[in-house]
Amino acid sequence: MRSMSLSKVNVGIIGCGWISEVHLTSLSQLPEASVIAVSDIVEEKAKQTAIRFGIPRYYKDYVEMLEKEDIDVVDVLVPTSLHAKVVIDCLEMGKHVIVEKPIAASVEEGERIIEAVKRSGKKFTVAHNYRFWPKFAKAKEAIDKGKIGEVKYVMTNHRGWFWWKGAWIRWTLKKPSGGPIVEVGIHPIDLVRWYLGKEIVRIYALAKHVHFGIEVPDLIYMTMEAEDGSLGSVEVCRTIIPRPYPYYHFLQIEGEKGSIQVYDCFDADFVTYNENGVSLREGQLIIPEHGYLQELRYFLRCVIEDKPPLVTAEDATRALELAWKAVESAEKGKPIDVR
Structure with missing residues (x-):
């Protein structure tokens, strides 16, 4: 991972459903963000998303993306039932993570994410954009x-x-x-x-x-x-x-x-x-x-400035x-x- 003394953060997207358009539209307006790759299990969807938003590379396998790309922050936008696995994989690979709400499909999975965040030492938040x-x-x-x-x-x-x-x-x-x-x-x-x-x-x-x-x-x-x-x-x-x-x-x-x-x-x-x-x-x-722009800017600033995010894994699991x-x-x- 690159030094966080930089003023711009490399972002990778996992999941190219409808909410990715909302996040990518917001990220495109942020000088702190450089979206360098997207991934989706449906490769054609990843390809079309990359073309639409001018993103250099796309992948079918998010693990391959994380291994090959110099990504600082991962924006996890997969279905809720997949949140825990994908988030924990990203944290274990040394990435900062923002995931769409809810944090996971179950409280037990949320608690697993809490422990993974503690082990990783990385910045983590859940998109409680309200x-x-x-x-x-x-x-x-x-x-x-x-x-x-x-x-x-x-x-x-x-x-x-x-x-x-x-x-x-x-x-x-x-x-x-x-x-x-x-x-x-x-x-x-x-x-x-x-x-x-x-x-x-x-x-x-x-x-x-x-x-x-x-x-x-x-x-x-x-x-x-x-x-x-x-x-x-x-x-x-x-x-x-x-x-x-x-x-x-x-x-x-x-x-x-x-x-x-x-x-x-x-x-x-x-x-x-x-x-x-x-x-x-x-x-x-x-x-x-709607708060998407504000929450994404806020989280990227937390990463750049090494500040704790407002919405913690514990907050999101309690909700x-x-x-x-x-x-x-x-x-x-x-x-x-x-x-």
């Missing part, structure tokens, strides 16, 4: 500055239609994936934990099949209780009718001294209320603000554990304690 959406990050900044006092309640809903194509959507609609609770709900679960700043000790979920016959529920409500008694609630529905329904989020954070509201689809997209009145920021389109506890709660119809 933490990097400007408006969600702004909410955390307001909390940390004490603008609303100690947080007591976080409510968020995430609605839309599964507009993605390919293997990921097929996996998400299958029972072994955990469905939208795990593959989509993990984002708001992570936000609730982040904003509360406390560990979740109990979770209760209701999940229903609303719109059509798939293996997993498409409407989910979750309530989480933290160790200090503060609460979080999450609504996830990704089969909203009609299909043109906008990709929509709403976030409400209640504190001892005020509250914060964050919107996706309205003119006023960030509002803070306290005794001093209302602070309003004008709305803007959210599509360019995954909570998501699977929500699945268990929904199936059993009762609250579940979390260790």
Whole structure:
């Protein structure tokens, strides 16, 4: 591996599905990044991705790519069921790694990744990109500055239609994936934990099949209780009718001294209320603000500047554990304690 005194990082991509286009579009805008190779088990897909983004080389076998190329950072974009193996292989080959959420298919696999990160001494993070959406990050900044006092309640809903194509959507609609609770709900679960700043000790979920016959529920409500008694609630529905329904989020954070509201689809997209009145920021389109660019830039700077990433393997595994506890709660119809 090259010296990290350099200002540009060589990046390799593993997995050329739809999310790779999002990551590569972002990486192409970063002066810190030089994508030098891509790989995919479907070689033609790797080839077409390389051509489209002007990447010098492509591979079918990611191990061969890692052996032949002078790669500093690997961006792992394979299906969730393959995360643990690919991530651990990359770490053991001396690479820094960013992997798409969730960290793995199971908590046990997440714990294996935690140990691999410790052994490797390399930088590692999971793409919980919601933490990097400007408006969600702004909410955390307001909390940390004490603008609303100690947080007591976080409510968020995430609605839309599964507009993605390919293997990921097929996996998400299958029972072994955990469905939208795990593959989509993990984002708001992570936000609730982040904003509360406390560990979740109990979770209760209701999940229903609303719109059509798939293996997993498409409407989910979750309530989480933290160790200090503060609460979080999450609504996830990704089969909203009609299909043109906008990709929509709403976030409400209640504190001892005020509250914060964050919107996706309205003119006023960030509002803070306290005794001093209302602070309003004008709305803007959210599509360019999804956080991919910000999280990738942030991780590359962590590698270059030798700083610990915000989202650790432990954070991501905890979020995954909570998501699977929500699945268990929904199936059993009762609250579940979390260790």
